[in-house]
Amino acid sequence: MESLGQVLKQMKGPSFIQRSQAILKDLMNDPIVKELQAEHPEIDDALLRANLPRLYQYVNDRRHCGNCPGLDRCPNDFQGHFSKLEAREANGQMELVERKAACSLQMARQNEDSIKKRIRSFYVDERALEEGYNEVEIMGKDRLRAPAVNQVFRYIREVKQNGLTPQGLYLYGSFGTGKTFLMSYLLHELAIGGYTGVIVYMPDFVEDLKSMIQDSDKLKETVDVMKNCDLLIFDDIGAENLSPWVRDHVLGAILNFRMNRKPTFYTSNYDFASLEKHLSFTSKDGEEMHKGQRLMDRISPFVDIVHLHGENQRRSRT
The missing domain is CATH 3.40.50.300 (P-loop containing nucleotide triphosphate hydrolases)
Incomplete structure (x- = not known):
C-alpha cells in the first residue's frame, strides 16, 4: 500500500493541492473517521487535519482489517498490525499519536509460537x-x-x-x-x-x-x-x-x-x-x-x- 506521501509526491502544482484537498474531504467524511471521533471526542477536526498522513494510514489499516485476507496476506505496512490513534496533551497542546497494535490473528500466532517453544x-x-x-x-x-x-x-x-x-x-x-x-x-x-x-x-x-x-x-x-x-x-x-x-x-x-x-x-x-x-x-x-x-x-x-x-x-x- 502506498503512503499518503507517496501518492502526493506524484503530483505537482494545482494537481497536488486539488488531490490533497480531495483526500482530506474523503477522509473527514469516512465512516471510520466518524466512528473514531465518536469514541474519542477529544480528537477534533483541526487535530485530524494537522495529522493527515497518520489519519490516512489509520483509515487504510482499518479498511484492510475489515476485509482481512488472512495473516500471511496482510496488506498493512506492518504485517499483522494496525494503526491506532490517540490524542494526548504535550506542552499545552493536543497532539495525535500513532502506535501499532497486533491484531487478534497475530496475537494468536505469537501465542502458539510461544507454546511450541x-x-x-x-x-x-x-x-x-x-x-x-x-x-x-x-x-x-x-x-x-x-x-x-x-x-x-x-x-x-x-x-x-x-x-x-x-x-x-x-x-x-x-x-x-x-x-x-x-x-x-x-x-x-x-x-x-x-x-x-x-x-x-x-x-x-x-x-x-x-x-x-x-x-x-x-x-x-x-x-x-x-x-x-x-x-x-x-x-x-x-x-x-x-x-x-x-x-x-x-x-x-x-x-x-x-x-x-x-x-x-x-x-x-x-x-x-x-x-x-x-x-x-x-x-x-x-x-x-x-x-x-x-x-x-x-x-x-x-x-x-x-x-x-x-x-x-x-x-x-x-
Whole structure:
C-alpha cells in the first residue's frame, strides 16, 4: 500500500493541492473517521487535519482489517498490525499519536509460537504435536477410550488449578489407540499454562544414544534437558532394544533425578508386569530381574495407571 506521501509526491502544482484537498474531504467524511471521533471526542477536526498522513494510514489499516485476507496476506505496512490513534496533551497542546497494535490473528500466532517453544520433541513425528485439538472430538472418536480420556482431562485440570506434582501417568494399551496423541494433547495444554515439556520416542532415542557415546557434550545436554523439563514423556517405552548402559546409566539416571521432583509420563503397549520383564532383559547381559525391578521402583510409585481401551485408529484410516 502506498503512503499518503507517496501518492502526493506524484503530483505537482494545482494537481497536488486539488488531490490533497480531495483526500482530506474523503477522509473527514469516512465512516471510520466518524466512528473514531465518536469514541474519542477529544480528537477534533483541526487535530485530524494537522495529522493527515497518520489519519490516512489509520483509515487504510482499518479498511484492510475489515476485509482481512488472512495473516500471511496482510496488506498493512506492518504485517499483522494496525494503526491506532490517540490524542494526548504535550506542552499545552493536543497532539495525535500513532502506535501499532497486533491484531487478534497475530496475537494468536505469537501465542502458539510461544507454546511450541516450550515443547521439545525427540524423534516424535511433529505432526502429532501440531494437530488441532478438539476435546469433543477426542472424547467422541471412540467411546471405549472415554474412561482413559477422562482421566487425562482430569489430570490436566488439576495441574491447571493446583500446579505440578511429582505424579505422572502411565498410559498403556494396544496398538493405534491414540496413546501418543493423548500425551501430545496433555503436553500442549499444559504448555499453554507455561510449563515446559519433552516427548521422546523411545525406540529411536535408544538407537541414537549409541552415537552419543562418542559425543559426551551432546549426551549431557540431552540428558539434562530430560532431567530438568517440567513434563517428560517417554513414548512407546518397551519397544526399544535396551543395552545395560542405556538402562542403568541413562534412563536410570534421568528417572532417579526426576522422582519426587517432577512428573514423568509413559505410553506403552505393556502393562507393568510385562514392562518390568522387558526392562530386566538386555541384548548384552540377558535377564537381570533385580535391574528391571530397580528401574520399576523409579516408575511405578510416581504414576497413575491409565488403561486405554479402543479400536486401532491407524487400521481404521487405511
